[in-house]
Amino acid sequence: MTAQTLALTGTAFHTPERGRLEVLEEHLFCVDAQGRIDAVLPPNHPQYGARKEAARQAGALVELSDGQFLLPGLVDLHIHAPQWPQMGKALDVPLEVWLQKYTFPLEARYVDVGYAREVYADLVDNLLANGTTTALYFATVHVEASLALAEICLEKGQRALVGKVVMDDPEQCPPFYRDADAILAVSDTRRFIEAVRALDGGERPLVLPVITPRFIPSCTDEALSGLGELARDYGCHVQTHCAESDWAKAFVEQRFGRTDAASLDGFGLLTRHTILAHSNFIDGEDMDLIERQGAGVAHCPLSNFYFANAVFPLREALDRHMHVGLGTDISGGYSPSLFDGCRHALSASRTLQSGVHAGLPAHERGASGEPITHLEAFWLATAGGAEALDLPTGSFRVGHDFDALLIDTRASASNVHVGKAEDTLEDVFQKIVLNAARANIAKVWVRGRTVVGR
Amino acid sequence: MTAQTLALTGTAFHTPERGRLEVLEEHLFCVDAQGRIDAVLPPNHPQYGARKEAARQAGALVELSDGQFLLPGLVDLHIHAPQWPQMGKALDVPLEVWLQKYTFPLEARYVDVGYAREVYADLVDNLLANGTTTALYFATVHVEASLALAEICLEKGQRALVGKVVMDDPEQCPPFYRDADAILAVSDTRRFIEAVRALDGGERPLVLPVITPRFIPSCTDEALSGLGELARDYGCHVQTHCAESDWAKAFVEQRFGRTDAASLDGFGLLTRHTILAHSNFIDGEDMDLIERQGAGVAHCPLSNFYFANAVFPLREALDRHMHVGLGTDISGGYSPSLFDGCRHALSASRTLQSGVHAGLPAHERGASGEPITHLEAFWLATAGGAEALDLPTGSFRVGHDFDALLIDTRASASNVHVGKAEDTLEDVFQKIVLNAARANIAKVWVRGRTVVGR
Numbered sequence: 001m002t003a004q005t006l007a008l009t010g011t012a013f014h015t016p017e018r019g020r021l022e023v024l025e026e027h028l029f030c031v032d033a034q035g036r037i038d039a040v041l042p043p044n045h046p047q048y049g050a051r052k053e054a055a056r057q058a059g060a061l062v063e064l065s066d067g068q069f070l071l072p073g074l075v076d077l078h079i080h081a082p083q084w085p086q087m088g089k090a091l092d093v094p095l096e097v098w099l100q101k102y103t104f105p106l107e108a109r110y111v112d113v114g115y116a117r118e119v120y121a122d123l124v125d126n127l128l129a130n131g132t133t134t135a136l137y138f139a140t141v142h143v144e145a146s147l148a149l150a151e152i153c154l155e156k157g158q159r160a161l162v163g164k165v166v167m168d169d170p171e172q173c174p175p176f177y178r179d180a181d182a183i184l185a186v187s188d189t190r191r192f193i194e195a196v197r198a199l200d201g202g203e204r205p206l207v208l209p210v211i212t213p214r215f216i217p218s219c220t221d222e223a224l225s226g227l228g229e230l231a232r233d234y235g236c237h238v239q240t241h242c243a244e245s246d247w248a249k250a251f252v253e254q255r256f257g258r259t260d261a262a263s264l265d266g267f268g269l270l271t272r273h274t275i276l277a278h279s280n281f282i283d284g285e286d287m288d289l290i291e292r293q294g295a296g297v298a299h300c301p302l303s304n305f306y307f308a309n310a311v312f313p314l315r316e317a318l319d320r321h322m323h324v325g326l327g328t329d330i331s332g333g334y335s336p337s338l339f340d341g342c343r344h345a346l347s348a349s350r351t352l353q354s355g356v357h358a359g360l361p362a363h364e365r366g367a368s369g370e371p372i373t374h375l376e377a378f379w380l381a382t383a384g385g386a387e388a389l390d391l392p393t394g395s396f397r398v399g400h401d402f403d404a405l406l407i408d409t410r411a412s413a414s415n416v417h418v419g420k421a422e423d424t425l426e427d428v429f430q431k432i433v434l435n436a437a438r439a440n441i442a443k444v445w446v447r448g449r450t451v452v453g454r
Numbered sequence: 455m456t457a458q459t460l461a462l463t464g465t466a467f468h469t470p471e472r473g474r475l476e477v478l479e480e481h482l483f484c485v486d487a488q489g490r491i492d493a494v495l496p497p498n499h500p501q502y503g504a505r506k507e508a509a510r511q512a513g514a515l516v517e518l519s520d521g522q523f524l525l526p527g528l529v530d531l532h533i534h535a536p537q538w539p540q541m542g543k544a545l546d547v548p549l550e551v552w553l554q555k556y557t558f559p560l561e562a563r564y565v566d567v568g569y570a571r572e573v574y575a576d577l578v579d580n581l582l583a584n585g586t587t588t589a590l591y592f593a594t595v596h597v598e599a600s601l602a603l604a605e606i607c608l609e610k611g612q613r614a615l616v617g618k619v620v621m622d623d624p625e626q627c628p629p630f631y632r633d634a635d636a637i638l639a640v641s642d643t644r645r646f647i648e649a650v651r652a653l654d655g656g657e658r659p660l661v662l663p664v665i666t667p668r669f670i671p672s673c674t675d676e677a678l679s680g681l682g683e684l685a686r687d688y689g690c691h692v693q694t695h696c697a698e699s700d701w702a703k704a705f706v707e708q709r710f711g712r713t714d715a716a717s718l719d720g721f722g723l724l725t726r727h728t729i730l731a732h733s734n735f736i737d738g739e740d741m742d743l744i745e746r747q748g749a750g751v752a753h754c755p756l757s758n759f760y761f762a763n764a765v766f767p768l769r770e771a772l773d774r775h776m777h778v779g780l781g782t783d784i785s786g787g788y789s790p791s792l793f794d795g796c797r798h799a800l801s802a803s804r805t806l807q808s809g810v811h812a813g814l815p816a817h818e819r820g821a822s823g824e825p826i827t828h829l830e831a832f833w834l835a836t837a838g839g840a841e842a843l844d845l846p847t848g849s850f851r852v853g854h855d856f857d858a859l860l861i862d863t864r865a866s867a868s869n870v871h872v873g874k875a876e877d878t879l880e881d882v883f884q885k886i887v888l889n890a891a892r893a894n895i896a897k898v899w900v901r902g903r904t905v906v907g908r
Contacts, residue, residue: 084871085871085873085876086876087871087885087889088870088871088884088885088888088889089877089881089884089885090881090884091828091884091888092827092828092829092884122871126869126871129867130869246816280812281812302801305800305801305804305805305808306804308808309808309809309816309819309820310808310809310810310811310812310819311805311810311811311812312812313812313813334888334889335869335888335889336869337869344801346759347756347759347798347801348805348810350759350760351759351765351802351805351810352810352811354759354762354763354764355763355764355810356764356765356802356805356806356809356810357764357765357806357821358734358735358764358765358766358767359767359821362700362763365763365764366763367811367813373546374545374546375546413583413867413891413892413893414892415580415584415789415790415791415892416542417538417539417541417542417576417580419539422539422540423543427543427544430542430543430544430545430546431541431542431543434542434545434788434789435541435542435788435789437867437891437892437893438867438868438869438891438893439867439891439892439893
């Protein structure tokens with residue numbers, strides 16, 4: 001047995017498989033010196049007492065009190081780190097204004113690494129406080145600022161996948177904010193990958209580099225080919241936006257004569273470690289292709305409402321066994337909380353399956369298939385996202401890293417109200433998924449390290 | 455000038471008319487001994503200095519600090535008080551199960567006034583902490599428990615409109631939870647109205663009785679006629695559910711040969727002081743009728759997602775100048791927060807106007823008309839709801855009651871992040887509407903009385 005650095009007693013909820021809630025009532029959770037869960041013991045387990053006592057003696061025991069529960073850490077599959085300062089604003093303007101007046105000028109500011117450090121430190125603190133223990137970040141085109149984000153995540157202890165953004169097509173990108181050319185875009189990405197790997201070079205790096213073409217329309221063929229080669233050479237993660245809007249879908253199909261997903265695959269950018277943001281307008285063939293390659297989708301329901309004019313066909317994707325998780329899509333989405341993400345995913349799914357237009361006859365209103373449940377939503381925000389990334393987090397399996405939240409339903413400012421006599425533990429879980437807020441997150445661990453709370 | 459019992463300096467936001475934000479930057483807000491706003495003065499007003507100083511001398515001055523802002527109190531136009539214990543649970547079961555297994559048995563428990571007092575005290579505390587300064591409540595069929603809710607609101611200082619529910623049709627209501635017959639349902643309602651009026655008998659009662667047929671399907675013709683007569687005799691508020699679902703719409707049309715709204719009007723239940731919850735399936739003629747009678751709609755976007763299979767046609771209703779506000783519809787809606795209500799109204803409106811099905815061509819996807827803005831959403835939650843109720847709250851007009859929230863963007867657990875250099879006050883307002891949580895509400899006043907915070 002390795003040294004016990006942390007052990008916890010209490011009730012945990014997790015969804016190790018989609019749609020299945022497992023309640024680990026009054027269990028003992030043991031974490032080894034590497035931050036891995038090395039035992040999950042029910043109270044009647046023969047080793048329960050001895051291991052608990054050993055942890056207590058070592059000063060390593062955390063005992064949850066009444067009204068407190070453990071959840072796995074939340075996984076954000078799509079977030080634009082540089083857009084943090086404009087989270088919750090400019091959502092009342094058209095997309096073109098949002099990009100040209102707000103977003104591109106803001107992202108261009110990250111040429112200043114000092115500014116980047118200040119914003120990114122605030123961002124990571126706030127995401128951790130919201131329970132996001134793993135984040136897949138779009139940074140900006142700037143290598144140094146993107147590296148600063150990776151350093152800050154490492155320092156603060158957030159599991160992070162960080163991408164230096166590539167956008168080199170002068171036809172589509174503003175002169176003040178783009179890669180100088182395709183060759184530089186690719187060589188900068190290579191430099192970035194190597195720098196991040198040098199930063200966190202152990203066997204189990206907490207921070208990983210990501211190849212990040214913004215989306216096909218902003219990249220030249222040369223850049224896309226070069227990035228595809230990097231993906232093959234380095235085997236690292238890839239992320240991009242896919243088929244987010246009618247415009248993006250049509251643009252790619254006109255340029256390449258095939259869909260966004262198929263085009264990415266042609267460039268070698270659709271791999272087991274690829275996450276496609278949005279993908280609202282993918283068809284059945286795209287889904288099969290994505291599933292076959294083992295790639296995943298970052299579903300961003302809140303930003304769908306604002307920017308997509310459609311909602312990702314989640315039920316169909318799940319039925320085809322695609323990897324799917326949730327993204328906040330800050331600042332196209334205004335909330336940093338993946339609890340909110342779960343709720344918006346539930347709303348989006350319900351509007352899609354049940355319909356919205358009262359003027360239509362009931363049978364013409366919705367799509368086929370059942371809306372997702374709160375169990376599926378929470379799975380998306382945890383184990384689903386972790387599986388899409390192929391990382392050992394998202395549930396309390398032995399061997400996974402201990403990435404966890406301590407939820408305090410009795411916190412001041414709590415809107416989670418538990419009736420001791422009336423609510424089953426399953427009810428409590430539903431109440432947490434539907435009403436937990438940042439104020440309920442008393443403590444956060446990533447790989448066994450306390451990153452929020454005392 | 456009446457005695458100054460409260461004065462505040464700081465920046466306030468309100469939307470006195472739909473779609474218009476007014477920023478009252480560093481103004482002085484003076485509240486008289488009756489809790490009414492008697493002056494709103496800009497810093498350059500000749501009386502500003504003297505009145506501020508007078509308030510300071512009287513120990514009645516509250517000075518907002520950096521990062522703090524005033525908002526009008528929030529108005530919840532539809533909430534089922536007895537369903538508070540099941541907020542956030544049982545939303546994964548079909549409607550029939552939700553009603554028969556959960557909701558009706560729970561509501562039946564309020565025959566026990568002790569239980570009612572315990573739950574209602576907790577409810578009112580929590581709603582006030584979420585910034586709901588005015589609530590239009592469905593209670594239960596029980597006169598005593600409903601009266602207890604009215605008493606608790608009065609004691610805790612929440613502006614409240616409380617209805618003893620009428621549901622007397624044995625064909626539609628469970629034997630363990632209904633009025634014994636129509637005559638008793640009406641006489642109990644009369645007794646309830648008089649008791650509430652006796653409770654708070656001043657010129658400006660804070661708590662008001664409401665005539666509350668649950669919805670047409672649960673009431674006999676005799677009960678509906680009798681309640682219509684009470685509405686005429688007492689001139690008090692009326693509330694009911696209207697055209698919430700395909701089933702409810704079809705049921706009423708089959709029973710009376712006309713729509714839900716027209717049927718209510720036939721019974722004398724559609725008045726200037728009527729609030730119709732939901733109304734998702736009303737048509738243009740219904741809207742004109744409702745507008746003509748001066749009645750209003752409680753739009754409950756979150757519960758629409760779960761229970762309606764459609765979304766209220768909000769833009770069309772606003773274009774026709776109907777009174778509309780927002781309801782949380784606890785526990786058909788899982789959130790007690792009208793900030794959440796604003797956000798869900800934005801989402802609902804966007805799904806309706808932009809569409810959700812990616813499989814349809816873009817031009818077939820949405821309804822005509824623009825989605826609502828965050829300014830309109832906030833108006834619905836404040837001035838819109840107040841106008842629908844015909845009550846002097848919802849904005850900082852002189853003569854209105856001072857019902858207000860102190861929002862602290864720097865609270866711990868705040869997800870509202872203001873950039874001093876980068877954000878205009880309009881941006882700050884948008885960030886508050888989109889991300890304010892209970893943790894941001896530092897203080898709440900109703901009619902000048904501090905009901906939350908020190």
